[in-house]
Amino acid sequence: MRRNDFYLPEGIIYLDGNSLGPMPIAAQQRVQQTVVDEWGEMLITGWNKANWFQQPGLLGNRLAPIIGAPENTVIIGDTLSIKVYQALAAALQLQADRSVILTDSGNFPTDLYMAEGLIKTVGRHIELKVVAPEEVKEHLDESVAVMMLTQVDYKTGRLHDMASLTEKAQKVGAISIWDLAHSAGALPIHLEKCKPEFAVGCTYKYLNAGPGAPAFIYVRHDLINKVEPALAGWHGHSAPFAFDAHYTPANSIERMRIGTQPVIQMAALSAALDVWDKISLDDVRAQSIALSELFIAQVEKRCPALKLISPRNSADRGSQVSFGFEHGYAVVQALIANGVIGDFRAPNVMRFGFTPLYIDSADVLTAVDKLEYVLNEGIWKQENFHQRAAVT
Amino acid sequence: MRRNDFYLPEGIIYLDGNSLGPMPIAAQQRVQQTVVDEWGEMLITGWNKANWFQQPGLLGNRLAPIIGAPENTVIIGDTLSIKVYQALAAALQLQADRSVILTDSGNFPTDLYMAEGLIKTVGRHIELKVVAPEEVKEHLDESVAVMMLTQVDYKTGRLHDMASLTEKAQKVGAISIWDLAHSAGALPIHLEKCKPEFAVGCTYKYLNAGPGAPAFIYVRHDLINKVEPALAGWHGHSAPFAFDAHYTPANSIERMRIGTQPVIQMAALSAALDVWDKISLDDVRAQSIALSELFIAQVEKRCPALKLISPRNSADRGSQVSFGFEHGYAVVQALIANGVIGDFRAPNVMRFGFTPLYIDSADVLTAVDKLEYVLNEGIWKQENFHQRAAVT
Numbered sequence: 001m002r003r004n005d006f007y008l009p010e011g012i013i014y015l016d017g018n019s020l021g022p023m024p025i026a027a028q029q030r031v032q033q034t035v036v037d038e039w040g041e042m043l044i045t046g047w048n049k050a051n052w053f054q055q056p057g058l059l060g061n062r063l064a065p066i067i068g069a070p071e072n073t074v075i076i077g078d079t080l081s082i083k084v085y086q087a088l089a090a091a092l093q094l095q096a097d098r099s100v101i102l103t104d105s106g107n108f109p110t111d112l113y114m115a116e117g118l119i120k121t122v123g124r125h126i127e128l129k130v131v132a133p134e135e136v137k138e139h140l141d142e143s144v145a146v147m148m149l150t151q152v153d154y155k156t157g158r159l160h161d162m163a164s165l166t167e168k169a170q171k172v173g174a175i176s177i178w179d180l181a182h183s184a185g186a187l188p189i190h191l192e193k194c195k196p197e198f199a200v201g202c203t204y205k206y207l208n209a210g211p212g213a214p215a216f217i218y219v220r221h222d223l224i225n226k227v228e229p230a231l232a233g234w235h236g237h238s239a240p241f242a243f244d245a246h247y248t249p250a251n252s253i254e255r256m257r258i259g260t261q262p263v264i265q266m267a268a269l270s271a272a273l274d275v276w277d278k279i280s281l282d283d284v285r286a287q288s289i290a291l292s293e294l295f296i297a298q299v300e301k302r303c304p305a306l307k308l309i310s311p312r313n314s315a316d317r318g319s320q321v322s323f324g325f326e327h328g329y330a331v332v333q334a335l336i337a338n339g340v341i342g343d344f345r346a347p348n349v350m351r352f353g354f355t356p357l358y359i360d361s362a363d364v365l366t367a368v369d370k371l372e373y374v375l376n377e378g379i380w381k382q383e384n385f386h387q388r389a390a391v392t
Numbered sequence: 393m394r395r396n397d398f399y400l401p402e403g404i405i406y407l408d409g410n411s412l413g414p415m416p417i418a419a420q421q422r423v424q425q426t427v428v429d430e431w432g433e434m435l436i437t438g439w440n441k442a443n444w445f446q447q448p449g450l451l452g453n454r455l456a457p458i459i460g461a462p463e464n465t466v467i468i469g470d471t472l473s474i475k476v477y478q479a480l481a482a483a484l485q486l487q488a489d490r491s492v493i494l495t496d497s498g499n500f501p502t503d504l505y506m507a508e509g510l511i512k513t514v515g516r517h518i519e520l521k522v523v524a525p526e527e528v529k530e531h532l533d534e535s536v537a538v539m540m541l542t543q544v545d546y547k548t549g550r551l552h553d554m555a556s557l558t559e560k561a562q563k564v565g566a567i568s569i570w571d572l573a574h575s576a577g578a579l580p581i582h583l584e585k586c587k588p589e590f591a592v593g594c595t596y597k598y599l600n601a602g603p604g605a606p607a608f609i610y611v612r613h614d615l616i617n618k619v620e621p622a623l624a625g626w627h628g629h630s631a632p633f634a635f636d637a638h639y640t641p642a643n644s645i646e647r648m649r650i651g652t653q654p655v656i657q658m659a660a661l662s663a664a665l666d667v668w669d670k671i672s673l674d675d676v677r678a679q680s681i682a683l684s685e686l687f688i689a690q691v692e693k694r695c696p697a698l699k700l701i702s703p704r705n706s707a708d709r710g711s712q713v714s715f716g717f718e719h720g721y722a723v724v725q726a727l728i729a730n731g732v733i734g735d736f737r738a739p740n741v742m743r744f745g746f747t748p749l750y751i752d753s754a755d756v757l758t759a760v761d762k763l764e765y766v767l768n769e770g771i772w773k774q775e776n777f778h779q780r781a782a783v784t
Contacts, residue, residue: 007432016436023432028424031656035423039602040399040415043733044408047783052603054782079651081625082474089513105637110626110651113639117624121481123515130637155635204652210431211444211655232509233473234502241783242738243547245497245522247505259471259502260596262654263603264423341435346634390446391439391633 001287002357005275006208013363013370015342018182018320018353021208027271034267046263055266056235056257060216062273066207066281067180067199068190069218075253076269077261080181080202080215082231084114084148086256087198087217089230091146091175092122094197094223098145099126102174104133106153111179115148133158137168144174151189152182152318155345157310159318162189166196181205184216186288186319186355188281197223206319206355207276209269217256224253233258275357287356288319291364295321295352298368303375309349320353333385334374340367393679394749397667398600405755405762407734410574410712410745413600419663426659438655447658448627448649452608454665458599458673459572459591460582461610467645468595468661469653472573472607474623475592476506476540478648479609481622483538483567483590484514486615490537491518494566496525498545503571507540525550529560536566543581544574544710547737549702551710554581558588573597576608578680578711578747580673589615598711598747599668601661609648616645625650667749679748680711683756687713687744690760695767701741712745725777726766732759 007023008014014022038050047053060074067074077083088101101115112128119126131139133153140147147169151160162178169176176196183189185206191199199218203209219227232247234240235257239248249255293314299306306323325331325348332344342352354364374380399415400406406414430442439445452466459466469475480493493507504520511518523531525545532539539561543552554570561568568588575581577598583591591610595601611619624639626632627649631640641647685706691698698715717723717740724736734744746756766772 009433009435012435014435020431020436020438022435023427028427028432031427032420032424035415035420035602035660039412040420041401043401043404043406043414044412044735045728045733046412046603048781078470078474079625079653081627081651082470082623085623093512108626109629109635109637109639112637113624113626113629116639117622118513120485120620121510121622122513202652210427211438212653212657214654215651228512230509230513231474231477232505233471234500234505235473237501237505243501245501245504247501247508259473259607260594261471261604262606262657264656264660265604265654268427268656336437341437343436389440 001279001283002275006358008358011339013340013367015340015352015354015359015367017355018205018351019343020204020211021206022358023210024208024272024275026274027210027268030267030271031264034264052263055263056261057254059266059269059273060253063216066276067184067218068188068192070192070221072253073221074216074218075256076214076216076266077257078215080200081110081114083200083215083217084111084179085118086229086231087177087200088115088118088146088148090227091177091198092126093228094226095145095175098143099124100143101126101128101146101148102136102139102144103128103130103148104136105130106133106156106158107150108154108179108181111148111150133160137165140168140172140174142172144172146175146177148177150179150181152186152320154182155349156322157317157320159316162196163194166194170195182318182320187285191218195220203269203272207272209272210265213265213269214262219253219256224255225251227255229255231258235259284356288354289314291354291356291359291361292317292319292321294361295354295364295368298365299323299371302368302372305375319355320351323350324348325350327380329388330380330385331374334380334382335370337385338370338374340370393671393675394667398750400750403731405732405759407732407744407746407751407759409747410597410743411735412596412603413598414750415602416600416664416667418666419602419660422659422663423656426656444655447655448653449646451658451661451665452645455608458668459576459610460580460584462584462613464645465613466608466610467648468606468608468658469649470607472592472594473502473506475607475609476503476571477510478621478623479569479590479592480507480510480538480540482619483569484518485620486618487537487567490535491516492535493518493520493538493540494528494531494536495520495522495540496528497522498525498548498550499542500546500571500573503540503542525552529557532560532564532566534564536564538567538569540569542571542573544578544712546574547741548714549709549712551708554588555586558586562587574710574712579677583610587612595661595664599664601664602657605657605661606654611645611648616647617643619647621647623650627651676748680746681706683746683748683751683753684709684711684713686753687746687756687760690757691715691763694760694764697767711747712743715742716740717742719772721780722772722777723766726772726774727762730762730766732762
């Protein structure tokens with residue numbers, strides 16, 4: 001759909017956009033411009049002249065349509081872990097008479113860890129209740145303060161039904177926090193329609209904003225001015241440059257800002273968001289499903305040693321397909337050496353992301369050819385493919 | 393001292409390195425390399441091949457000597473506001489039987505705001521006691537859990553005596569947190585010798601790492617493994633890629649990591665730290681004092697309308713000099729239009745930073761010439777210099 005907007009190394013089929021999106025060609029020049037023409041030439045005056053200070057809100061508004069959010073409900077900044085903490089602290093403060101955070105075992109670990117850290121910090125007793133993904137709905141009752149879920153499971157690609165889970169949460173008076181790390185840019189999301197209270201996500205996966213790109217947070221419009229930020233940084237102050245002795249939050253989504261944001265990374269994000277200008281998420285979803293179905297059918301036919309871990313029904317999956325294999329780590333390393341980049345998650349999960357922005361069905365067929373070759377010729381058995389790297 | 397290592401626009405005298413350092417020339421290429429050769433070519437494999445994952449610790453170790461810290465006690469990441477919260481939450485957890493955070497009215501507002509936010513979040517009663525800078529010592533008593541100070545006052549340039557305040561704090565059993573935002577890279581700091589428990593700081597001022605560059609945190613060696621991170625992100629886990637269900641902090645300063653750090657900004661930081669390789673902080677300090685003394689003497693002689701706000705005794709100042717003038721905002725704008733960049737803080741503070749890495753005495757004399765011209769010719773009275781920008 002947008003193959004020409006991305007740089008992909010010659011001969012590489014990139015099936016790991018679910019972990020780190022490739023470089024939009026415009027990002028290179030945009031970053032250089034921010035470094036040389038803004039930082040270099042404008043120095044401190046870049047905060048005004050190049051509008052650095054407004055970037056978190058401006059980029060938030062450009063990201064909003066991708067996740068079905070209205071204007072002025074999304075702001076860029078920090079890391080996803082920090083945004084999880086912000087949302088969770090705000091939700092607990094709004095639910096002073098409830099003490100259960102309901103989540104599932106398919107949530108990304110850092111979401112659970114940040115909850116653990118927050119629970120140790122807040123004085124009152126809070127229980128982090130972790131249930132199986134398919135059991136979340138039945139555990140939603142009047143004891144639940146917050147339902148905190150990642151929409152697409154990072155390991156299996158399993159997709160939660162945001163609409164029905166959020167509706168049930170609201171019926172029992174629970175606040176919903178959706179982590180969109182593996183869904184923003186992968187499929188249509190309807191925050192305004194589903195009405196969850198909070199959503200958070202990152203921009204370096206399907207949004208292609210580069211390694212360590214800043215995260216985002218969404219707060220439902222009617223709640224924004226009720227949220228008391230636990231991370232009360234000066235950029236979220238109603239008058240940051242008044243340098244008041246006391247914190248007064250901005251009367252807008254700007255109150256979810258904390259400290260000084262990474263201006264150079266935001267330049268890359270800006271270029272990455274340009275790619276989405278005329279993209280329909282429904283088209284992205286339809287093509288991503290077609291590519292995933294093709295991949296599953298071919299792999300199951302030609303590589304029978306691999307077992308599908310992702311849900312078989314495409315409506316229950318995100319944009320990623322996972323296969324299990326005991327020697328999955330070595331297979332992924334051998335595949336990478338053969339020009340197909342996927343990734344691996346312990347203990348045995350091989351993950352492949354299908355992002356129609358820069359992947360087509362010819363790529364999928366070539367990837368399966370290579371996978372078949374690596375398996376059937378026993379390429380993965382070479383010793384060098386078994387050496388574990390620091391980051392797996 | 394290192395003028396050739398920096399890009400400064402033709403005809404500009406830059407006296408605002410205390411707010412945002414100028415671009416080290418090597419930063420341009422280093423950033424480009426990280427974007428094009430690493431993100432572009434390596435894609436996800438950059439986390440291993442380009443060592444992205446280790447950067448927070450590697451850069452922390454390179455920064456450590458600049459602040460007198462030993463190896464493996466400093467780590468890069470996030471924003472200074474977040475690092476203040478991390479340090480303060482850890483300190484309060486170590487001081488469960490005390491309930492006063494002692495700080496001063498010269499602290500940077502975000503430090504106070506983050507404390508306010510944390511106090512609202514923790515269950516027990518904590519008092520944020522704000523006293524005048526010169527009264528901190530006398531308020532240090534057995535009730536104080538944490539003494540949280542910024543070493544150099546962002547408005548006045550007043551320098552706290554870290555050694556004697558930390559010693560007194562330790563005598564009364566209080567934990568010290570030093571914010572080095574306006575001192576790291578400006579003057580010699582002896583964390584190992586002064587033995588405070590925590591220090592935090594930013595890298596975009598005197599360390600020249602670019603707009604929105606990541607912050608740092610120092611934890612005293614003997615305390616590292618006693619700190620229970622409140623912001624328990626997965627990058628601080630003892631085995632981040634095991635994806636355990638529960639958080640176990642790393643047995644090292646790595647536990648102060650949170651989420652995925654800005655890889656592109658870290659490239660600029662890496663280039664910025666190269667500049668310090670053969671620099672003596674004692675030389676930086678001596679030359680910065682000489683430049684500041686020259687500026688004060690010349691301004692007082694030639695611009696009598698301006699009143700010195702900074703301490704007169706150079707041993708009591710950081711690397712920045714502030715003068716008060718009712719129309720300071722307009723004067724700073726007029727100065728910028730005339731090629732001298734300083735900045736302004738409400739209500740009447742004109743700030744000028746003296747960073748001998750790229751400023752010399754000829755620059756100081758030219759800056760005073762321009763200041764005198766702007767004042768004596770009434771240049772600042774022009775209407776356009778009174779229009780307030782978003783960021784002042």
